[in-house]
Structures are given as C-alpha cells and as structure tokens.
Amino acid sequence: NTYHLAFDTLFKNIVTSAIHNVGESFEKPRCDTDARGDILKEITDWLESPSPCLPIFWLHGMKSVGKSAILQSVADRFHPNLLIASFFFAKNSPGRNDHKRFIPTIAYQLAQAIPKTKAHILDIVQKDPSIFEQSLSSQARQLIIAPLTRVCETLADVPTQYPHLIVVDGLNECTNSKAQCEILRVLKSIISGSPLPLKFLIACRADPAIKAEFDDNLLLMTRSFVMHERKDPIKLVTIPL
Numbered sequence: 001n002t003y004h005l006a007f008d009t010l011f012k013n014i015v016t017s018a019i020h021n022v023g024e025s026f027e028k029p030r031c032d033t034d035a036r037g038d039i040l041k042e043i044t045d046w047l048e049s050p051s052p053c054l055p056i057f058w059l060h061g062m063k064s065v066g067k068s069a070i071l072q073s074v075a076d077r078f079h080p081n082l083l084i085a086s087f088f089f090a091k092n093s094p095g096r097n098d099h100k101r102f103i104p105t106i107a108y109q110l111a112q113a114i115p116k117t118k119a120h121i122l123d124i125v126q127k128d129p130s131i132f133e134q135s136l137s138s139q140a141r142q143l144i145i146a147p148l149t150r151v152c153e154t155l156a157d158v159p160t161q162y163p164h165l166i167v168v169d170g171l172n173e174c175t176n177s178k179a180q181c182e183i184l185r186v187l188k189s190i191i192s193g194s195p196l197p198l199k200f201l202i203a204c205r206a207d208p209a210i211k212a213e214f215d216d217n218l219l220l221m222t223r224s225f226v227m228h229e230r231k232d233p234i235k236l237v238t239i240p241l
Contacts, residue, residue, distance in 0.1 A: 003119070006126035013104040013132045015095030020075035020086040020167065039227060043074055046223055047082065047165060047199060054223045055191045058214060059203040061227035067203040070227070071169045074201060084163045084198075085109030089170035099179035103136055103186070106166065107143035113163045120147035136179070136186045145193040152195040164198050171204035181213045188218060 016022045039059070046057050059067055068088065075086045085106045090096040111118035124131060124142050131139060168187075174180050187200050204210060214222055 002126050003122045006122040006129075009129050009132075010104060010108055010122065010125050013101065014108045015098070015101040015105055017093065018087045018089070018096045018101070018105055019109065020072060020083075020088065021079060039070055039225065040073065042225055043070070043201065044077075047074075047078065047201075054221050055197070055199050056187070056218060056222040057199070057201045058218075058222050058224045059201070059227055060206040060224070063205060065227050067227055068169050071167050071201065071203050075167050078165055080113065080163065082163050082165045084113045084166050086167040087169070089168075089173040091170075091173040091175060097173060097175045099136065099174050099176050099183060100132070102174075102183060103139040103143055104132060107139075107147075110144060110147065114148075114151065116151045117147035120150045136182055137189060140186045140190050141193065144190055148194050148196050162196060164196055166198060166200050168200060168202045169204070171202060172207050172210060173204075177209060180207075181209055184210070184213045184218060188221070191221065 043057060043059075046053060059070060061067060071086075071088070075083055086109070087102055087105055088096065095101055107121050111121050121143055124146070131142060168183075171180050171183060174183070187202075191198055191200070206214075214224070
C-alpha cells in the first residue's frame, strides 16, 4: 500500500520525543495550577475566547522560570479537544534541536488531530518524498496549509469544533539560530494561509534575533507575556509517562 509507505516515510522524519505526551524517557514536570494560576488563566482566556483575538501568545522570560512547565500543563489540559500539535525543542537532544524535524512532526500530529487531513498529507509525501529536504515554508504550505484547505473546502462552514492550538516550546534551543527566525516567519504564513483560525502558544527566551522578529514582523498578531522569576519557587508536579 503506497499510503503505508508514505506514512513510514513521514514517521522517519519526525521526532516523537518532542511531542508533549510522548517525550523523553525522563519524567516531565508540569506546573501546579496553584503556583502559576495567573499565567494559566491568561493563556486559557486567550485560547477559549470566542471573539477574534491575536493568534499568537508569546510567553517569554529568563531561563528556568518555568516556561516549559506551563506549556506542558497547557498541552495536557487541552489535548485532544483543542490541541493540534506540540513541539518541545531541547538544545542537547538530537532531533529536538533540529529545525528540519519541526514541520514533519507538526504535520504528523495534524493527521492524528484532524483525521480528514491524513490522506492529503500522505498523498503529498507519496508523490514527492523529497518534501522533507525542501524549505520550511514549502513544507508548511504543502503539509499543513494545503491539507487544511482541502478539508475545509468540503465544508459549508469552517468547523469551530476542530482543534486549533499548536504549542511550540524552547524555540531558542533550536541549534540553528537563523532557523529560529525562519520558523517564526513560517508560523506567520501558516496563520495567514490556513482557513482554520489557528492559534500558536510559543515559549522561549527573548534572545535578540527572536525579539527582533517578533517586534518587526509579528507585533500586530502577538499577545506578549513576560514571565518573571518568583520569590517562592514554581511548584512542579512530576507525572510519569
């Protein structure tokens, strides 16, 4: 079956350990809602708002203030009803530090979250397995925007019941610094090109190049939230995977 071969090809180009509910072999920390309830409420209000709002929520702050724990908690809370996909970058983890794995991993989860997109995604992979060597923008256009467009074309209205959240953690830990900004530009193109009103929750340090990209190209579509270190350390709940 050609689709089985296409699925195998797709699977070889993803990194499962970057997905929130697969993860590395170690136990992942989640945020205790009592510890950072203010931030979780901000994110929840932004995500669940029925009215049009800014499609990007950027949570930023210094290292070790608990950004990843917040995003793990959000991904857990809203999977599978609102969450399409997640990618947790990690500088010292092979695959999780590689920008080339980002779009394939998101596309793989999209096929699970919105099953009607699966055939369209696998059709692209089957027709052109070199898709994974192409630019991030080309991958995003063919593996994310096009499948969503094809699915929504068959519907009278864009289904609000579909999941619409994509979580991206630790973007600054992608080892290719130029790719960090390229990913942000690609996310903007996905927002502009998708018929589904997608929302991106992004957490990372405000390194100069990343901050410049937000200030120059994403300012009008971003809700920015600075996460400060607390005097009382953030409480973490360790959940075995």
